[in-house]
Structure formats: C-alpha cells, structure tokens
Amino acid sequence: MEKEKIVINGIFYLFLTTCFLLLWIKEKEVVELIKEYRGAFSQKVISIFNIESPTTQKGVKKTVNFVETIGSALILVLIIQKFYLGNFLVPTGSMIPTIMPKDRIFGNMVVYSFKQPKREDIIVFREPVENKVLYTKRVMGLPGEEVKIEFGHLYINNKRIDSREYSNLGFIQYDTWTIPKKGDTVEIVPGADYTSEIKSEDIEEIQEFLLEKPGQLKEILPDVDFYVNGKKTGMILDYIHDKDMLDDILEGKTVKTQIDENYYMVLGDNTDGSYDSRMWGFVAENRIKGKAFVRFWPLNRMGLVK
Template identity: 30%
Template sequence: MKENKLLENLKSLVVALILALIIRTFIVQSFHIPSGSMIPTLLVGDFILVDKITYHFREPDRGDVVVFHFPLNEDVYYIKRIIGIPGDKIQVIDGKLYINGKPCKYQPAGNFSYWEKGRKFTGKLYYEYLPRKEGGEKKHFILKTGIQGDNTQVFVVPKNKYFMMGDNRNNSYDSRYWGFVDRSKIVGIARIIFFSWDSHKHLPRFNRIFHLVN
C-alpha cells in the first residue's frame, strides 16, 4: 500500500513537472527586472509574466514591450519596447523619435523621480504615440533625464529584424547602440506585473501587483 502511494506521488510529481515545462516553454514565462532602462513602465524589482503565444498568431508591432535574447550575448535576456519593424526608417533628433521621416506625437505628463543603485534620478515624463501597423496609435510613457542618445543616424530596419528602445530614453542601452534584434530571438510580449519589490524602501509595491504592462 505504501509503495503504491509512493508511486502515485511520483507520477503526480512527474506530471506536474512536465506541465510546468510545457507552460514555461510554450505559454508563459516569468522574468525579473534588474535595471531601470524601462522606467516608468517597468521598475527595478518588478516581476513580470511574458506571453509566448501571441506571436504565433500575429507579428510583433510597434509599441509592444518584449523580452528577447540580447544579440551580443544570447544567454542574457533584455526587455525593451519595439520602435521599428521590418522596413522602417528610425531616427532620433533632439530627443524626438522619427519613424519613416515623420515625428511621433508627444504630450508632457509631469515629472518623475526614481532611485537606482543608491542614486536619485529626476526627469520629465511624456506620452509618446507610436503608429501601429494596422492603424491607430500606441500611447505610452517615456522618461527624459538628459540628452544621451538624443541624436542618432538613420537606422533602416532589415527584413525579419526589429529596432528596440527603452522607455527611460537617456538611460537605456538599446538598438541605438548595438543594432537590431532578429525575429527568432524574441521570446514574447510582457503582459502583467505579478509582484514588485522596492529595494530602496525594502517593501513590496502593492500598487503594482497585477498591474498590466502597457
């Protein structure tokens, strides 16, 4: 009787492990945000769930926040916002984003401060509007804290490649510096923050739990 019970428990454990592996491989995966490159959308200490199914039914689009294998070290995961899709011409001029020669629309949205590695950063928030492939716009926050990366060359996005930028525009190591991301290296689209830890205050950020990633 004890052997049968042990065998049943082992079977249940194996099934649970297989299901967890299937879910992680094909459906959803969790990630931790270690840096401030996506502030204010994602904060250091956020834990997110990434949807790995959506891109089986549609292609990535401008405005999507995605996790991908970093092109210079594919063992490392990065998270950024898609700015350019295949065929786009991307340029930043005086801190404003141009897509295919047209400036994106911006609206001031107040001030924003945050702490990272014991240092306080303060900047200005803006709403940025990215044109979607099928029409309409994606409205999201960006943060400006300086001038780094505010003027670039024109980047022409190749076939099957994507141009990524962080929402923390002057504090993001992104496609402006290391180039494009191959379609096959995109893991999925960030959907929800399931937990968040404020290492400066040593407390959970309860107001961010179950917050959708825009």
C-alpha cells in the first residue's frame, strides 16, 4: 500500500478518533449544549405553528427530544459501523463450514486502510456483479499471481494450495488466470459488433441491463475476452460499469487501458455452493470494506472467524 494513502488514512482516523474522545471527555458539556439547542428548536416549532395549548407544547418538546435522541444514536452507530466495527449478516451457505447461514459477524473496518489483504483473510466487500450487495468470501489469489484449479486443488504460481479443495466451476474451468495488479494493461476484446446482433434497438436498454446484471455478460456477449498484459484472464466487471467502455464493447471495439488499483481472487469455502470469482472475476481493492474477525451470533458458536 502506498505511503501517501496510509498517511491520509492515518490523518482521517486520528481526526475521527479525536472527535469521539472529545465527545466522551466533554460528555456533560455536549449534552447540555444539545439540550439547549433542542429546547430552542422546540420553541421555534411552537412559535411557527402558533401552538398555545400547554399540552400540545409539551408533546412537541417530547417529540423533538425523542427524534434528536434516536437520530444522534443512529448517526453514531452508522459512523462506528462504517469506519470501525461493521456488523454483518451472512445470508447464504457459501462459506460453510467456517460461517453458517444467518451467522452475524463483526468486521474490522480499519485494518485495510493501512495494509493490503493477505491470503486466507475473510473479507466483506461490495460485489462487482450488481454493484450493490455485500459478500463475504476468502481471499485466495493476490495481485499479480497466476491461478488455476486442477483436480480439486487451487494452484498459485504453480504451487498447490492444500488448505481446502476447490472445484473448477464457472468460467475458470482449466484456464490459468492472471490476477490484475496496479499498473498492468488490461484489454477487453469483443468477438463481434453486438449492436447488429442484439434484438433491442435501444442500446441504452442493453447498457442498463448489463449495468444491473453484468454477471450475465458472457451469456449475452459470449465472445468478450479479458487480457492482462497480453494473457487471457477472468472478467474484470468494474469496466462494464463504465458506460463509455461498455458502449465501445457493444460496438465491437477493443478497449485497452491501464489498471489503477490492485485486484483479488476471492473464493467461498463451500466450493460447490459459492458464487465467487470463478463465476464473475476479480474484486477491486476499493470494493473491500473490512475483515471478518469474530462471530457474535448465535451465542453457542461465538468466537473468532478464521
């Protein structure tokens, strides 16, 4: 990770943590200040609506107090969950037996602001398919590595990984993929001009469909291939979310650009029941939100996740 990014993240967390410490140290003063502004706001509401009934005035004050209390608590919880300690529900069985369906886990939302993910880390990330859902998978391939799956085993740079077995499902089959890293050159090569083959006359409809469900790219545009430094590899769906690039691909144009960040290959421990990098390609570093580290529900299985 670049020193500049680490410094920026350090400054941000120093500022944010200092704010929380000041709130804790100056709790009484802050509470009194909020109470003062809350009272002033209640009076303003009463004045604007010309409320004369003492009972109604009392109701307004109670409502303002309640809304402020709940609102402040929600803001604090959201800040803590986004930047410090994430709270996630795992809905599927893709990580069985490590994580079971409906398990709740805490995620360390700080760690990847200062270092890169390591192999075997279980991460929470925004998936590149619909571009909105959070997935939980295990990092198995790192930037720049060559990966393949043969006879139930994952190979990294031709070295067999024996921590668990993996099936060669999805698009990887028996191919060797190069995981993109920052500075690499990526080429997206369509096999045809799809504007003449797609039934819809409105290219915007096709773009919207692929932007919503880019995981179906290979079904709609079966001859689109991705290359990293001249070597064929898995899908890099971030570029499909770029309207201009998608427009060129649909017109049969080869898209060539330099990669500006690192990517990772992520896999589910439940290899035959996981929708992961084998099906939709690689995860960009900016999509990674945090590291899963402890299960807190159900209580009978509470403990570290690894």
